Amino acid sequence: MALVSIKDVSKAFGTQQVLVNINLDIFKGEIFGLLGPSGAGKTTLVKQLVGLDLPTSGENYLFQQKVPSLKLIERVGYMAQSDALYGELSAKENLEFFASLYGLTGRKRKERMDTVMRVVELTEHMNKLISNYSGGMKRRLSLAIALLHEPELLILDEPTVGIDPVLRKSIWDAFYELKKEGTTIIVTTHVMDEAEKCDRLGMIRDGKLIAVGTPEELKAQSNSSNIEEAFLVYGGVKREN
Numbered sequence: 598m599a600l601v602s603i604k605d606v607s608k609a610f611g612t613q614q615v616l617v618n619i620n621l622d623i624f625k626g627e628i629f630g631l632l633g634p635s636g637a638g639k640t641t642l643v644k645q646l647v648g649l650d651l652p653t654s655g656e657n658y659l660f661q662q663k664v665p666s667l668k669l670i671e672r673v674g675y676m677a678q679s680d681a682l683y684g685e686l687s688a689k690e691n692l693e694f695f696a697s698l699y700g701l702t703g704r705k706r707k708e709r710m711d712t713v714m715r716v717v718e719l720t721e722h723m724n725k726l727i728s729n730y731s732g733g734m735k736r737r738l739s740l741a742i743a744l745l746h747e748p749e750l751l752i753l754d755e756p757t758v759g760i761d762p763v764l765r766k767s768i769w770d771a772f773y774e775l776k777k778e779g780t781t782i783i784v785t786t787h788v789m790d791e792a793e794k795c796d797r798l799g800m801i802r803d804g805k806l807i808a809v810g811t812p813e814e815l816k817a818q819s820n821s822s823n824i825e826e827a828f829l830v831y832g833g834v835k836r837e838n
């Protein structure tokens with residue numbers, strides 16, 4: 598049974614149609630990538646999944662429950678595209694704040710804070726003020742916060758933007774570890790090599806889901822040697838040779 602089910606979802610902002618009849622199922626333990634260029638509608642779609650926005654028509658379901666639902670909040674971790682951190686507080690204080698929202702206290706809170714900071718390699722910067730963090734460090738802290746309450750479903754909007762390749766690899770290693778433990782992960786990306794790391798991909802262009810499959814399937818079916826080429830084929834752009 599699908600853990601995430603997007604049923605005939607469309608979204609318009611005024612006269613602009615941003616999502617067009619999206620149908621998509623995502624299953625437990627998958628790392629699912631939503632791939633598409635800037636403005637394709639990826640953020641609009643994931644915001645709906647976490648209940649921050651509503652479709653104009655159609656429905657979204659998480660764990661077989663219709664979104665939005667307060668009951669779902671604890672089961673989902675969300676990392677937005679722009680970091681929602683308190684600049685005048687330290688990383689530790691930010692973590693404590695978000696931990697308290699999820700009812701984490703005492704030893705468990707300390708243990709989770711230490712674990713997530715290790716995952717994003719920020720342990721040494723625990724007491725630094727966020728206003729002194731770099732852009733990449735803020736991204737990593739946002740990811741740490743999304744992981745704090747050990748959600749079953751992680752929804753990450755461009756999680757590795759501004760993060761260097763070495764750390765990006767270690768973050769992807771962490772995703773694979775979480776997957777092993779049964780966590781389902783949705784990541785949006787416009788980076789092709791990152792798309793290759795996903796179990797399955799949904800390609801989005803102009804608000805339409807133009808293809809869904811494993812990276813291997815998408816390449817084979819479009820007779821392409823890489824995901825970028827496959828994206829162009831599914832998007833209707835003809836190859837030159």
Ligand SMILES: Nc1ncnc2c1ncn2[C@@H]1O[C@H](COP(=O)(O)OP(=O)(O)OP(=O)(O)O)[C@@H](O)[C@H]1O
Nearest residue numbers: 610615633634635636637638639640641642678787
């Ligand atoms: N609240 C809003 N009001 C009006 N238009 C919006 C709103 N939110 C998004 N849009 C428009 O919807 C379209 C899709 O935006 P969205 O942020 O979903 O794209 P994206 O694929 O996530 O791109 P990016 O990677 O650049 O964030 C864009 O044209 C954007 O301007």
